[in-house]
Amino acid sequence: MALTKKDVEWVAHLSRLELPDATLEKMAEQLGEVLDYFDKLNELDTGDVSAMSHPGALKNVFREDEPRDSLPRDAALGNAPDRADGCFRVPRVIE
Amino acid sequence: MTGLELAEKIRAREVSSRETVEDLFERIERTQPKVHAYLSLDRDAALERAEDVDAALARGDSPGRLAGVPVAVKDNMCTVDFPTTCASRILENFRPPYDAHVVECLRREGAVLVGKTNLDEFAMGSSTENSAFGPTLNPWAADRIPGGSSGGSAAAVAADMAHLSLGSDTGGSIRQPAALCGVVGLKPTYGRVSRYGLVAFASSLDQIGPLAKDVRDAAFLLEAMAGHDPRDSTCENRPVEPYLEEAEKPLEALRIGVPKEFFGDGLDPEVEKHVREAIRVYEKLGATILDISLPHSDYGIAAYYIVAPCEASSNLARYDGAHYGFRCDNATDIVSMFSRTRAEGFGAEVQRRILLGTFSLSSGYYDAYYLKAMKVRRLIKRDFDEAFEKTDCIMCPTSPVPAFKLGERTANPLTMYLSDVYTISTNLAGIPGISIPCGFTDAGLPVGLQILANAFQEARLLRIARAYERETNWRRARRPAIL
Numbered sequence: 125m126a127l128t129k130k131d132v133e134w135v136a137h138l139s140r141l142e143l144p145d146a147t148l149e150k151m152a153e154q155l156g157e158v159l160d161y162f163d164k165l166n167e168l169d170t171g172d173v174s175a176m177s178h179p180g181a182l183k184n185v186f187r188e189d190e191p192r193d194s195l196p197r198d199a200a201l202g203n204a205p206d207r208a209d210g211c212f213r214v215p216r217v218i219e
Numbered sequence: 220m221t222g223l224e225l226a227e228k229i230r231a232r233e234v235s236s237r238e239t240v241e242d243l244f245e246r247i248e249r250t251q252p253k254v255h256a257y258l259s260l261d262r263d264a265a266l267e268r269a270e271d272v273d274a275a276l277a278r279g280d281s282p283g284r285l286a287g288v289p290v291a292v293k294d295n296m297c298t299v300d301f302p303t304t305c306a307s308r309i310l311e312n313f314r315p316p317y318d319a320h321v322v323e324c325l326r327r328e329g330a331v332l333v334g335k336t337n338l339d340e341f342a343m344g345s346s347t348e349n350s351a352f353g354p355t356l357n358p359w360a361a362d363r364i365p366g367g368s369s370g371g372s373a374a375a376v377a378a379d380m381a382h383l384s385l386g387s388d389t390g391g392s393i394r395q396p397a398a399l400c401g402v403v404g405l406k407p408t409y410g411r412v413s414r415y416g417l418v419a420f421a422s423s424l425d426q427i428g429p430l431a432k433d434v435r436d437a438a439f440l441l442e443a444m445a446g447h448d449p450r451d452s453t454c455e456n457r458p459v460e461p462y463l464e465e466a467e468k469p470l471e472a473l474r475i476g477v478p479k480e481f482f483g484d485g486l487d488p489e490v491e492k493h494v495r496e497a498i499r500v501y502e503k504l505g506a507t508i509l510d511i512s513l514p515h516s517d518y519g520i521a522a523y524y525i526v527a528p529c530e531a532s533s534n535l536a537r538y539d540g541a542h543y544g545f546r547c548d549n550a551t552d553i554v555s556m557f558s559r560t561r562a563e564g565f566g567a568e569v570q571r572r573i574l575l576g577t578f579s580l581s582s583g584y585y586d587a588y589y590l591k592a593m594k595v596r597r598l599i600k601r602d603f604d605e606a607f608e609k610t611d612c613i614m615c616p617t618s619p620v621p622a623f624k625l626g627e628r629t630a631n632p633l634t635m636y637l638s639d640v641y642t643i644s645t646n647l648a649g650i651p652g653i654s655i656p657c658g659f660t661d662a663g664l665p666v667g668l669q670i671l672a673n674a675f676q677e678a679r680l681l682r683i684a685r686a687y688e689r690e691t692n693w694r695r696a697r698r699p700a701i702l
Contacts, residue, residue, distance in 0.1 A: 131578075135577050137558075140536075141558060141570055142561075143562050154632055155575060158633055161520075164517070164518065165521050170598070173594040174594070175596075176596040176600060177423060179649020180409060182453060185452035187449065202543075203312075203316075203542070204543065205540060205541075205545075205546035214553055215550045215552050215556050219552075
């Protein structure tokens with residue numbers, strides 16, 4: 125499947141990746157080739173095959189809803205690029 | 220000396236852990252500039268730990284099964300006392316506030332953590348060339364790659380820069396570098412070893428496993444790490460067998476399946492020759508060889524390179540500069556902070572896979588790509604289920620080629636992806652697989668034999684691998700050029 129630079133720009137926007145034009149063009153070419161390779165999956169009739177998302181048999185692995193200690197605040201903030209008042213500080217979120 | 224041999228000598232107080240660690244760091248000092256297996260090292264901490272172990276033994280305490288043995292850990296597993304970078308600029312200075320489950324296990328068993336090893340960024344790659352901090356070189360040939368993504372872990376063991384190491388395998392990332400570096404590498408069954416503290420790449424495919432000098436060491440290390448962990452809800456609550464003991468038991472009557480699809484186009488003739496010779500060794504040991512077919516093998520790469528990037532696009536969404544890791548300069552609003560941080564912090568291959576995954580999950584394409592790939596995954600799993608009805612294990616090459624040269628497969632991503640052709644379906648199916656050395660090419664490059672078994676049959680897998688190892692002596696046959 126051929127991808128245009130605009131297609132990649134849209135996917136990059138969804139992925140929160142601000143890529144320069146040259147990269148977008150290169151990606152369009154490379155991803156297009158990879159997507160072409162994926163076409164071979166259409167050789168297979170999977171009409172009545174159920175999707176497999178996961179190899180294990182486990183499901184709904186729960187624990188009792190009992191409160192317990194979680195990561196201490198200082199440890200959680202330990203790698204923060206910017207912090208204030210015991211919180212992570214980031215640029216404005218709401219316009 | 221293997222890890223097990225060393226552990227026994229340390230426990231018997233014939234050799235001290237301190238001396239061992241001192242010698243090791245001397246060797247690391249000589250080899251690290253040439254091999255670049257490690258991203259971080261801590262000699263002082265390692266010596267302190269070694270001394271603690273020696274002191275405990277002097278008191279008559281039992282400091283654990285791995286007491287005093289130097290171990291290296293792939294840099295995508297959390298360690299509180301080392302950075303955990305995933306070989307990415309986006310986590311260059313990240314110090315985890317907790318240890319991975321497997322790291323806790325190593326510490327509990329008295330192992331000495333030497334350092335964190337190099338990998339392809341976020342475990343995405345088959346050559347360790349995607350590391351943001353430079354590649355690792357193959358100890359057998361300095362102009363060649365060690366394989367990937369656990370290239371640093373494989374090279375460290377091959378070059379005697381650690382006795383044991385941990386790697387992770389999502390599409391072959393333990394087995395392929397093990398084959399290319401002439402060491403043993405095991406990917407356990409999905410759910411056998413807790414992924415708590417393993418930085419997630421593809422959550423339904425990732426598994427942690429040992430890289431070691433021999434099968435006994437791999438069994439030994441697996442025993443120390445396997446088992447239930449309530450912090451990983453995909454980790455099964457199943458008893459851990461005594462893998463070391465099981466591996467040494469005599470080989471039972473075996474039916475070995477040899478899949479025709481794994482011996483076709485693209486397989487290097489020297490690799491084929493050594494793998495077939497290895498299978499003949501089993502025949503001499505009394506095994507029955509059966510030609511089998513895994514009919515959907517040809518679709519494994521396509522299915523994997525949809526499923527894994529889709530899962531990765533979700534798992535890597537957390538790297539946004541907000542809470543930890545790299546943050547871009549002068550961000551004016553939250554969205555551009557995310558977008559510029561990720562564009563500047565992630566390398567090209569990581570970006571490529573995020574884009575591929577996001578595209579394949581996006582509206583209008585989800586059915587044709589992601590859903591389709593999940594259905595093909597089911598067909599690949601069924602191939603194995605059927606094969607294991609009439610065989611006890613499957614044997615094939617680990618890698619279609621021996622170690623290739625640096626830069627040889629980097630121009631076109633697809634050529635790199637095709638390196639995984641024999642390992643990838645194992646992860647899709649969730650079954651265990653091991654690569655063991657089975658010879659050298661005329662140019663002196665290691666060749667690996669891959670053995671696969673059904674889910675949770677690590678005991679049988681290790682026993683089968685050990686039987687070949689007892690008959691042959693590849694570990695002692697040659698030394699890598701770097702040493």
